[in-house]
Amino acid sequence: MNEAIKEYFQQRFDELQQQILLSNKSVLNVKELATLTGLSVGYIYNLVSGKKIPHYKSDGGKLTFFKKSEVEAWLCATRVPTYTEVEQQAIAYCVGNNKKGGKL
Numbered sequence: 001m002n003e004a005i006k007e008y009f010q011q012r013f014d015e016l017q018q019q020i021l022l023s024n025k026s027v028l029n030v031k032e033l034a035t036l037t038g039l040s041v042g043y044i045y046n047l048v049s050g051k052k053i054p055h056y057k058s059d060g061g062k063l064t065f066f067k068k069s070e071v072e073a074w075l076c077a078t079r080v081p082t083y084t085e086v087e088q089q090a091i092a093y094c095v096g097n098n099k100k101g102g103k104l
Contacts, residue, residue, distance in 0.1 A: 028066045036068070037075065
């Protein structure tokens with residue numbers, strides 16, 4: 001039991017150390033991007049091959065890199081509005097298009 005607890009805390013320590021190192025980097029490789037985002041390496045390669053994620057290739061074209069700032073912007077590019085925001089937009093639309101003076 002004691003060994004299992006040690007192993008658990010060592011694993012958590014290694015994960016935290018990896019996250020700290022990644023937070024200081026501005027350019028990431030595929031494995032680092034997978035760690036940072038939680039996406040699988042295979043899915044990241046699918047995004048790269050489909051040109052659906054901003055990325056860079058090395059001179060030989062074998063290595064793939066990502067600017068962390070661009071990936072963060074890409075991850076947040078498609079914001080989904082809250083229910084309250086949609087409701088407010090619907091009310092504003094109805095009030096703005098209510099030219100006949102009818103009830104809402």
